[in-house]
Amino acid sequence: MIDSLYIGATGMHAQQLHVDSIANNLANVNTTGFKKSRVSFEDAFYRISQAGQADPTAGVQPLVLGLGTLVSSNAKSFLPGEIKQTESPLDLAIRGNGFFEITMPDGSSAYTRHGVFRVNSDGALATTSGHPLKPSLQIPTDALEVVIAPNGVVSARMPDETTLSEIGQIELATFTNPAGLDPIGENLYLATEPSGQALVVRPGEEGSGALAQGFLESSNVKLAEEMVNLVLAQRAYELNARVIQVSDEMLSISNNLRR
Secondary structure, three states: OOHHHHHHHHHHHHHHHHHHHHHHHHHOOOOOOOOOEEEEEEEOOEEEEOHHHOEHHHOEOOEEEEOOEEEEEEEEOOOOOOEEEOOOOOEEEEEOEOEEEEEOOOOOEEEEOOOEEEEOOOOEEEEOOOOEEOOOOEOOOOOOEEEEOOOOEEEEEOOOOOOOEEEEEOOEEEOOOHHHOEEEEOOEEEOOOOOOOOEEEOOOOOOEOEEEEOEEEOOOOOHHHHHHHHHHHHHHHHHHHHHHHHHHHHHHHHHOOOO
16 A cells, blocks of 8 residues: 555644644634643654665665654743733733642642632632632732732732731742643643642742733734644645545556556
8 A cells, every 4th residue: 555645644634733723822812821832743653665675785775764744742832922901900910930829629739820810709819710829818808909019919908097018928830841731721730740840939039920910911822923834734734635635546547557
């Protein structure tokens, strides 16, 4: 059987996965804190042909034929997105490295750069899905103003008071290899062995970024770049489909041979 049939099929499958990844990036172009995925390819296995005719002493090498391509990874790119002002006092953006640590319902930790926070029913600062920030930060119900400093210190102005009172500290988690984090949806990530364990620090320390109150980080998806990648993926898919078509025509010619 002609190997090019299978080689073309691997190319079509790989490019289909590439298009799926691009589609997800484009779908989340306006998702706060979203990090785009980047598909990487690698060549597949190789087959040695005519090994019996090889003679290294005479300079005759065996024929090594490639068997297509594979998707090697679909890793997240944690390049920073554009910071945009919202003027909401509980919206936070990270100017630099780091993640907010979130407590999940089962008590485990997840991490996010989605800085849209609200006060939940327990009075704690939490995500829009209700997952509280870790460590827990209680916002007084009668607070007239909440101020979050770039170093994460949270202060509130209470009734009949002219000065701010410190009520807590927001911390950030950093990772040796953020690309190794496991995305689970809702802009949340889980720590994995490739990502390394989280290092929890104050904003601005140990290489982490500072906080910006009243700002949010936009998606790092660039429309022009994704559209170019989409065109390239489509053309590559068409070329691999053409390989299969040509191989089928060659097989048809062989089947129609007459003695």
